[in-house]
Amino acid sequence: MFKINENYLKLPGSYLFSTIGKKVAAYQQANPDKAVIRLGIGDVTLPIAPAVVEAIHRAAEEMGRAETFHGYAPDLGYPFLREAIVEKDYRAWGCPVEADEIFVSDGAKSDCGNIQEIFSGDSRIAVCDPVYPVYVDSNVMAGRTGEYDEGTGMWSDVIYMPCTEENGFSPELPKETPDLIYLCNPNNPTGTTLDREQLKVWVDYANRAGAVILYDAAYEAYISEPGVPHSIFEIEGARTCAIEFRSFSKKAGFTGVRLGFTVVPKDLKCGDVSLHSLWARRHGTKFNGAPYIEQRAGEAVYSEEGNRQVMEQVAYYMRNARTIHEGLKEAGYSVYGGVNSPYIWLKTENGMTSWEFFDYLLEQANVVGTPGSGFGPSGEGYFRLTAFGTYENTVKAVERLKALRQ
Amino acid sequence: MFKINENYLKLPGSYLFSTIGKKVAAYQQANPDKAVIRLGIGDVTLPIAPAVVEAIHRAAEEMGRAETFHGYAPDLGYPFLREAIVEKDYRAWGCPVEADEIFVSDGAKSDCGNIQEIFSGDSRIAVCDPVYPVYVDSNVMAGRTGEYDEGTGMWSDVIYMPCTEENGFSPELPKETPDLIYLCNPNNPTGTTLDREQLKVWVDYANRAGAVILYDAAYEAYISEPGVPHSIFEIEGARTCAIEFRSFSKKAGFTGVRLGFTVVPKDLKCGDVSLHSLWARRHGTKFNGAPYIEQRAGEAVYSEEGNRQVMEQVAYYMRNARTIHEGLKEAGYSVYGGVNSPYIWLKTENGMTSWEFFDYLLEQANVVGTPGSGFGPSGEGYFRLTAFGTYENTVKAVERLKALRQ
Structure with missing residues (x-):
C-alpha cells in the first residue's frame, strides 16, 4: 500500500487569512451599514502599467x-x-x-x-x-x-x-x-x-x-x-x-x-x-x-517608460505607507516599517494579543489588518497593516485609528 | 558547513538534446549546402490560435x-x-x-x-x-x-x-x-x-x-x-x-x-x-x-471557435503523423504510433543502435530525429520522429527516408 509524505501532516492548519475572512464576513453581516477598510492583504490593487x-x-x-x-x-x-x-x-x-x-x-x-x-x-x-x-x-x-x-x-x-x-x-x-x-x-x-x-x-x-x-x-x-x-x-x-x-x-x-x-x-x-x-x-x-x-x-x-510608470505606482503605495506610519506615530502608536517597505508593523495597544487587537480594530474602527502572531511566535503583540489600499481608504483608516486614541 | 542534496549528483548528464544539437551543427558546418529537416523536437510550430x-x-x-x-x-x-x-x-x-x-x-x-x-x-x-x-x-x-x-x-x-x-x-x-x-x-x-x-x-x-x-x-x-x-x-x-x-x-x-x-x-x-x-x-x-x-x-x-481552431492545428499535425507513418510503412520500415499521437516510433534498420541510426539518417537523408535510447534502455534500437514540423518538410523527409530503402 502506498504511503504519503508524513511531514505534510505535521503542518499546523494554515488558517490565518481564512480566519480573517470569516471574522470580517461575520462582522459585515451583523453590521451591514459599516464600511470596512481592508489593509490586511499583501496583494496589490493598482492595474498593470500601460507600457x-x-x-x-x-x-x-x-x-x-x-x-x-x-x-x-x-x-x-x-x-x-x-x-x-x-x-x-x-x-x-x-x-x-x-x-x-x-x-x-x-x-x-x-x-x-x-x-x-x-x-x-x-x-x-x-x-x-x-x-x-x-x-x-x-x-x-x-x-x-x-x-x-x-x-x-x-x-x-x-x-x-x-x-x-x-x-x-x-x-x-x-x-x-x-x-x-x-x-x-x-x-x-x-x-x-x-x-x-x-x-x-x-x-x-x-x-x-x-x-x-x-x-x-x-x-x-x-x-x-x-x-x-x-x-x-x-x-x-x-x-x-x-x-x-x-x-x-x-x-x-x-x-x-x-x-x-x-x-x-x-x-x-x-x-x-x-x-x-x-x-x-x-x-x-x-x-x-x-x-x-x-x-x-x-x-x-x-524600459524607460515602464520603469517610470511602475515607480509611480510604488510611490503611490509609499505615500500610503507614510500616511499610516506618520499618522499613527503622531497619534501615539508604536509603529515600525513603512519607510523602505509597503508594510507597517504596529504594536498592539494595552498589551492586547494580536487577535484581540484584530477584533478591537475591526469592531471599533472597521479596519482590517493582519495579526502579527500569524507570522510566528515573536509576532505576538504586533499587527501588520499594508500600503496596498487606495489612498482615500488609507487616509480614512488612519483617521479612525487616531480617533481610538483620542 | 552546508551540504547539498547528494541525490542530484547521481543523475547522469542530460545530454540527449544537446548532443543532437552538436551533431547537427557539426554536420551543417561541414555540409552548408544540405537542407537538414528537424523532426526530433517535441515542440510545436504553429502559432497560437486567433481565438x-x-x-x-x-x-x-x-x-x-x-x-x-x-x-x-x-x-x-x-x-x-x-x-x-x-x-x-x-x-x-x-x-x-x-x-x-x-x-x-x-x-x-x-x-x-x-x-x-x-x-x-x-x-x-x-x-x-x-x-x-x-x-x-x-x-x-x-x-x-x-x-x-x-x-x-x-x-x-x-x-x-x-x-x-x-x-x-x-x-x-x-x-x-x-x-x-x-x-x-x-x-x-x-x-x-x-x-x-x-x-x-x-x-x-x-x-x-x-x-x-x-x-x-x-x-x-x-x-x-x-x-x-x-x-x-x-x-x-x-x-x-x-x-x-x-x-x-x-x-x-x-x-x-x-x-x-x-x-x-x-x-x-x-x-x-x-x-x-x-x-x-x-x-x-x-x-x-x-x-x-x-x-x-x-x-x-x-470556446466553440477556439476549440475548432486548435482542433484544426491538431489535424494539421496528425496529417503529418499519418504521412510519416504510412509513408515509412509502405517503404518497409517497422513503424508504430502516429495514429493517436504526434510521435512516430521507428525500428532502426539492420540492427543499428539508436545513435548509429541517428547518424545514418542525418548523413544519408539529412533528417534529424531522436534516438530512442535517450528515453530508456528498452528504447535502444528505436527512433522517434515527431509530427510537429511543416507539412512540406514532413513530406520531403518521408521521401528521403523512402529513398534510403529503394
Missing part, C-alpha cells in the same frame, strides 16, 4: 504569427530579460552578477519554496521570527524541522531569530550554527530593514560558518533610504554565500502576472559542486520556463 | 484597468477555467470529476515532477521503458531510485516495465508491487496507446495492490480512435487510485504559454488522508497560481 500592457499585446501578436511564434522558452529565461535584469538591477548598483546567473521563474514564492530541495535533507535552517511562512513550511514538508510545539508555536529543529522592538527588528547571529539562513530584506511582515553594515555582518558570518544565506529581496523596489542595500550582492563576499530571490509582484503589480527570478552566483560551491549547476538541473527537470508573454512583460518593466 | 490571441488581448486590457485588474489568483485556479475543463474534458466524456478536483498549473512538466513530493520517501516507483525522463529524474532527486548502473542504464530501485515491439508496447503488470505507477497514454516517446480494456487492467491492479497511477494524458487531444480513453477517469475504479495530468502544450500550442492541470479525485486516500488535501497544501505553499492571462487563454481553448 507593460502594451508589451503583452505585442507578445500576444507575436505568438499568433508563425514567423514570430515562441514555443518552449530557454529553461533559465530569455536572454532579453536576463540581460535587462543584470543591467538595471545589478550592474547599475555595482553588483558583480552575470546574466547566466539569473534564473527566470514564475515568482519568488515558487523559488523560495523550492530552493531547499538542492540542499541536504538534514540541513539546519535559521529563520527570522516573525517570518514569511513559506520558508518554514517548505522545510517542514521536506522533513527538516523536527516536531511542532503547539504551545510555543515553534519547530524543534528550526533556529528562530527573534526580531522585536527590543533588538530593533535586527536578528542576532544565532548561537547554533545553521546551514541555511533565510533573510528577507526589506522584511515581510515587519517592514523593517537591515542596512549595508548589518548585512555585511551576516555575509561574513555565513562565509565563516559555511552557511548559505537565502536572501529574499521581493520588496526591493520600496527601498527609499540610501543605506539599505538593494541586493545582497552589493556586499563583498556575498557571491560565495548567498542566493537572492526577486519578484515583479510588488514592484510592478505582477501578483497575477507571475514573474520572478533567482540569482545563484557561480562562486557559491559545496566542495567542487556549484549550487548554480544544481539549481539549473532542478529548473530543467521540474520547470518548463516562464511564459514568453510574461517575460516580455517583465522586460517592459525595465 | 486564444484575442483572449490574451482582452485579459491584458482587463489587467490594465483598476476595475478589472486581477492580483493573486486562487491557488487552485479560476473557477471559469476549472468549470470549462470539467464540462468539456470530463463531463462530456462521462467522467465523474468535479471542478474542485482540478488544480490549474503552469504545465504538466511541473506537476509530473512535483507530484512525488506528497508521497513517502521510500515509495517504490514503476515506469514504462522507454519513458519521459522527468518521472525518473524527479524521483532520483528525491532519493527514491537507488543506484544507477551505467551498463544497463537502469536504477536499482526502479521497477522498469519494458514496452517493445514484442509486447505491442503494452507494459505487463510488474512482478514486484510498486507504490507509484507512471503511465503516459498516448505514450511519449512510442506514440502507442493503451485502450480502455488495457487501462482497466491497470486500474484494477492499482486498486488491488494499493498503488497510485500517475497518469500523464498530455497527448490526449491527438487520440483519433474510439477505443482509446481520453481520461483515466473513464475507467471505473480510477477515482480511488489515479491522478491525471493534462497539458495545453500540445493540444493548443501552449509550449511557450505555459498552462496545464492536474486532477486529484477526492476519493483517493491513504487511510483517512486525501491526496487532494496534500496536493492543495503543496500548491498553496510552493506555487502562487497560474497567470490570469494564461488562464483566460486556456478558457478560450474551450
